[in-house]
Amino acid sequence: MSDTFTPIHEVGEFGLIERMRAVLGPPADPDVRLGIDDDAAVYTIGEGRVHVFTTDALIEGVHFDRAFMPMPHLGVKAVAINVSDVVAMNAQPRFATIALGLPASMSVEQVEGFYAGVRQACEAYGVTLIGGDTTTARYLTVVVSMIGEAREEAVVFRRGARPGDLMCVTGDLGGAYAGLKILLEQRRVLRETEGDYEPDLDPFRYVIARQLTPTARLRTIRDWAERRVRPHALIDVSDGLASEVHHICRQSDCGALVRTAALPIHPETRAVADEFREDVDTYALFGGEDYELLFALPEEDLDKLDPESFTVVGQFTEASEGIRAQTPEGGVIPLTAGGYQHFSNGA
């Protein structure tokens, strides 16, 4: 063991993952198709079928604030973000477990509320909760692990994008971040006025729902299956579009050009950015937690899809062209991964 003390924020989340990977070595099991590099791990179970396996943690004070996260919403979100990882492999979610760490300040009724949300989401996505572990904790801690299933040939990785593929996203971007801004602002005002304040959240109902109860795009991949469309590469937008574009480009060894004028942005998201006098494109590019799908579509498949179901926001290019954004004014600038980084200094 080394006596060196390197603070984690010095290497960052992805640097830390690299160090972990070096310690662990490559997966030894020949049934493993893909390990730590994608939205979920993939292993064969025979007869041309694979399972995908993912896990996601939501920790109070890091991922949510109990003051503005109702328990049923938390249950829905914990399931949905894992479904989103399964869907991002083009697989159907099937089984889940939940490890739950409960602070002493929580009631049995709050736990029931949480599970009511879990049940609602499980029913909506066709997931069966089959086990878990419940323990005490100082901060509310929710870790969902989920198994999904697919035919081996249906699985879509991050690594398949090719120069010329269209860069597409479902739904709209930046809404979850706009919702977080509103909730944080509400908390600030409530504290400053010592609670003597009636927040008017109705104009922001959409963006708040995007933050508290995101929807996994299971319907999208079912629609693709019916239309016999399989994108070349696929990832869910959890850390912000720019970060996900970087993931796909690094693993596909290609470049990208994002047209910011094409970014799909909900009017309410725009209204929030205006209110805070911020650039709404930064919400869409770096906001995170939208849980939309980003995919590389071969141009010949464009007509097979319902044009209402996605937006073309750019194109994948040769790696030598780098990862760039075209601004509305027409200028082309490098696009950094940016986005929400865990382990930033002072986090």
Next chain:
Amino acid sequence: MSDTFTPIHEVGEFGLIERMRAVLGPPADPDVRLGIDDDAAVYTIGEGRVHVFTTDALIEGVHFDRAFMPMPHLGVKAVAINVSDVVAMNAQPRFATIALGLPASMSVEQVEGFYAGVRQACEAYGVTLIGGDTTTARYLTVVVSMIGEAREEAVVFRRGARPGDLMCVTGDLGGAYAGLKILLEQRRVLRETEGDYEPDLDPFRYVIARQLTPTARLRTIRDWAERRVRPHALIDVSDGLASEVHHICRQSDCGALVRTAALPIHPETRAVADEFREDVDTYALFGGEDYELLFALPEEDLDKLDPESFTVVGQFTEASEGIRAQTPEGGVIPLTAGGYQHFSNGA
């Protein structure tokens, strides 16, 4: 949503699980063989094969103290306790994910130390770590989820014990609890002497290892497979022998008689109990964290097993006889589940 506030310690861990189960309803998926009631959940994957799926959380301040838990040991333990749950279904461990919540006070080197332990345990048990989630947290939080595999007919549940079956355990009991007593005592003395104290832990090396790096009994079930022995019921001893006997009896609808004089106890465990002037049988019955296997063996299989590999500690009986212990003096008394309870008042 109810406005009632029922503190969790009022209903206890198992009461809470009952309430969760009521909210969730029964599993809808026909491939699920068993849900929340056993060491791991079971689902079929085709061709007569099943996977088992389990998850276990280790949270700083609840399950371990960073002051006396070296990071490699924590990595070993996090893997081993999940392997133990898989083994307790008579299944072979295969794939794992780890969700890791890291406090800012931890270094990259400590995380590497943790994963060195994870790798060591994965290699020892033939597990492949295929994914995870890494995030910040206020307290070090480790949640391992694990998939195991078995032939459908090989799986052993908690529910199969029959009156007349021998009650057997592997290894010895109470050692992990004795190790915890020594570590807590050491911490107390270090605090009182403000660190000016050289602890002599060598005489307690065995029990401390039982607490810090438990061993899952994978070899035992491999030995059973070679000898074509399949117990009627099986559980791992994580909460103390008495608690596990209650689990088997409730699910098998039978009673039990434990002979305390037969409990396998290591000399070092006995020495610790003597030092604290406590009854070593309570360590063995209620101590927990030994991760031995408790199983119900039909009497005709007794000769098929290596007698060195387990101890007969009692017998399963008709449910009407209740769950009882025979003391060394020959008296017979009711045996409560006792053991370590999460969510006890003041925990």
